Amino acid sequence: MSDILRRGRLAEAADKEVTMFTSSMDADKWIFVADIAVDMAHTVMLKEQEIISSSDCSSILEGLLAIKDMGIENLDHTYEDIHISLESKLIDLVGEDVGGRMHSGRSRNDEVATCIRFVLRDEMLGIMDDLLGLRKTLLKTAGENVETIMPGFTHLQHAQPTTLAHHLLAHADALSRDLERVVNAFSRVNLSPLGAAAFASTGFAIDRTRTCELLGFDGLVENSMDAVSSRDFLIESAGVFANIMINLSRMAEEIVIWSTSEFNFIELDDMYASTSSIMPQKKNPDTAELIRGKSGSVIGSLMSILSICKGLPLSYNRDLQEATPNVWRAVGTTRTAVRIIDGMIGTMKVNTDTMALQSVTGFTTATELADTMVRSTGIPFRTAHQIVGVLARGSGEPTIGEIDAVAHSVIGESLSARGLTEEMVREALDAVSNIKKRRVPGGPAPEEVQRSLKNRMNLLENDEHALKELNIRIDGSIKNLHEVVDRCIKDSGNKGNR
Ligand code: ARG
Numbered sequence: 001m002s003d004i005l006r007r008g009r010l011a012e013a014a015d016k017e018v019t020m021f022t023s024s025m026d027a028d029k030w031i032f033v034a035d036i037a038v039d040m041a042h043t044v045m046l047k048e049q050e051i052i053s054s055s056d057c058s059s060i061l062e063g064l065l066a067i068k069d070m071g072i073e074n075l076d077h078t079y080e081d082i083h084i085s086l087e088s089k090l091i092d093l094v095g096e097d098v099g100g101r102m103h104s105g106r107s108r109n110d111e112v113a114t115c116i117r118f119v120l121r122d123e124m125l126g127i128m129d130d131l132l133g134l135r136k137t138l139l140k141t142a143g144e145n146v147e148t149i150m151p152g153f154t155h156l157q158h159a160q161p162t163t164l165a166h167h168l169l170a171h172a173d174a175l176s177r178d179l180e181r182v183v184n185a186f187s188r189v190n191l192s193p194l195g196a197a198a199f200a201s202t203g204f205a206i207d208r209t210r211t212c213e214l215l216g217f218d219g220l221v222e223n224s225m226d227a228v229s230s231r232d233f234l235i236e237s238a239g240v241f242a243n244i245m246i247n248l249s250r251m252a253e254e255i256v257i258w259s260t261s262e263f264n265f266i267e268l269d270d271m272y273a274s275t276s277s278i279m280p281q282k283k284n285p286d287t288a289e290l291i292r293g294k295s296g297s298v299i300g301s302l303m304s305i306l307s308i309c310k311g312l313p314l315s316y317n318r319d320l321q322e323a324t325p326n327v328w329r330a331v332g333t334t335r336t337a338v339r340i341i342d343g344m345i346g347t348m349k350v351n352t353d354t355m356a357l358q359s360v361t362g363f364t365t366a367t368e369l370a371d372t373m374v375r376s377t378g379i380p381f382r383t384a385h386q387i388v389g390v391l392a393r394g395s396g397e398p399t400i401g402e403i404d405a406v407a408h409s410v411i412g413e414s415l416s417a418r419g420l421t422e423e424m425v426r427e428a429l430d431a432v433s434n435i436k437k438r439r440v441p442g443g444p445a446p447e448e449v450q451r452s453l454k455n456r457m458n459l460l461e462n463d464e465h466a467l468k469e470l471n472i473r474i475d476g477s478i479k480n481l482h483e484v485v486d487r488c489i490k491d492s493g494n495k496g497n498r
Contacts, residue, residue, distance in 0.1 A: 004088045023079075023080050024080070024081045024082070026325075027324060027325040031115035032082055034114075035086055036067065037478070042106055044214060045214070046102075046104060049206060056098045057488055058488055058489045063090045066093060067090065076089065084108070106195075106197055107198040107228070110196040110197055110224075110228050117193070117233065123331040124185070124186045127182055128183065130342070132460065132463055132464055134175060134339075135176060136460060137345050138172040139169075145168070148356075149161055149163055150163065150356070150359050152167070152444075158363075158364050159364060164350065165449045172456060176456075176460075178243060181243065183466075188233050194215070195220075195224070196225075197224065199229065199314075199315035214480070215477070216473070216474050229312070237330075237331070238330045241302075241333075242295075242298050242299050242302045242330070248341050249295035252291040252292045255268065255285055255348075256288050259283075263354075265350070266349060268283075269344070271343070272288070273287070287344060294333050298329075304323070305327065359431045363397070364431070366391075368437070372425070373387065373420060377415050379415070379418070391406055400421075403420070
């Protein structure tokens with residue numbers, strides 16, 4: 001048996017079906033490039049600590065660069081994971097006396113945890129950028145619709161008039177909290193488990209902070225048992241992704257409803273629509289439906305990770321391998337969904353006339369009429385609520401005469417006698433003046449929405465700036481790693497294999 005992993009302890013090759021069952025090669029395509037970076041950082045550190053010679057170091061690094069160029073498809077896929085298959089390819093290239101030294105002071109347990117964190121960090125930077133894009137589109141569309149009146153809903157029933165800008169700002173605010181959660185989770189993802197080895201660290205005089213620095217991590221997952229066995233960072237990240245998908249699915253649901261002939265508030269661009277194979281007239285919002293649907297799959301990924309991690313004793317258990325692909329699925333789906341809904345919102349046509357027309361159907365100004373009664377006559381709100389409630393049983397907007405008649409039956413006197421005028425009633429029943437009055441912080445009045453928009457734009461710019469800095473820092477560390485690798489190869493004079 002030439003299998004570099006099994007040849008010592010095990011006499012027989014693994015059963016084919018067992019190999020397929022236990023292999024992570026498929027999902028490991030996510031961490032192929034990361035694994036090479038991790039191998040490089042570890043190798044450089046081994047040389048700096050004089051655990052391996054400079055010439056071995058440079059041969060290993062050259063071998064790793066060659067493997068990277070060859071691509072994952074040239075690795076032996078019968079091995080149980082990318083780490084061992086990569087090491088075996090290295091040994092093929094540079095010989096065991098050199099390549100066989102790379103894994104000193106390390107285990108696949110700390111290696112894989114490092115790779116996952118390394119890749120997840122990039123995906124998180126990506127999702128931060130995607131979320132900023134969507135927020136920008138929402139703010140832009142809101143800015144164009146500060147005066148676009150529409151009915152606001154509770155229980156999906158017409159409730160009170162508001163504006164489209166006010167509605168979109170609500171979604172934008174939810175997404176900024178999502179971004180905060182990604183940033184927060186990032187701080188616990190971007191830590192280095194490398195050097196923990198199997199779980200008990202190593203007797204080699206390795207330098208954990210050096211590999212941490214070379215790989216651009218912000219610090220160590222210090223305790224070596226914790227480093228190899230904890231996957232709470234996966235749970236946390238998948239939880240953040242699931243939360244994003246919940247927010248997107250709520251927006252998607254509105255897109256579906258608003259596209260119906262009953263609502264007719266918006267029309268999606270053809271790019272985001274499908275049609276029927278039998279009904280030629282159909283324009284269906286399938287893309288939005290699938291965002292709603294895929295939110296279920298992301299929740300499923302989170303549930304899988306949670307259930308896989310539950311009850312695992314310390315330290316490493318192979319179960320952990322089963323958790324990893326779930327986070328790749330979750331982050332991939334979430335990132336695409338964010339970008340697609342961004343495109344849908346940025347290109348949809350808003351039927352402002354229909355929205356305005358609908359803004360007063362269903363007596364949406366009833367609250368303002370009751371409030372007006374309170375302010376003009378001094379009756380308690382609860383009494384006004386009763387009077388307007390009785391009026392709402394009738395059809396259409398009430399006249400001052402009808403108001404007085406109902407008031408008489410409820411409190412024994414007319415409201416016009418107490419100061420309510422026809423002009424006040426007309427104003428209360430007007431959607432535009434309803435909205436203008438609601439100028440408390442966070443309300444839909446155009447001036448308040450403008451203030452809020454300006455503030456959100458500033459916050460967006462700050463977030464964009466912070467993300468740019470973060471990207472520069474991470475990119476810089478990777479660039480530095482490659483420079484160090486190049487220098488190691490050059491300095492050893494490329495003496496090659498011994
Ligand atoms: N493929 C494994 C994983 O994803 C790598 C670590 C394997 N470690 C082991 N002791 N078998 O977890």
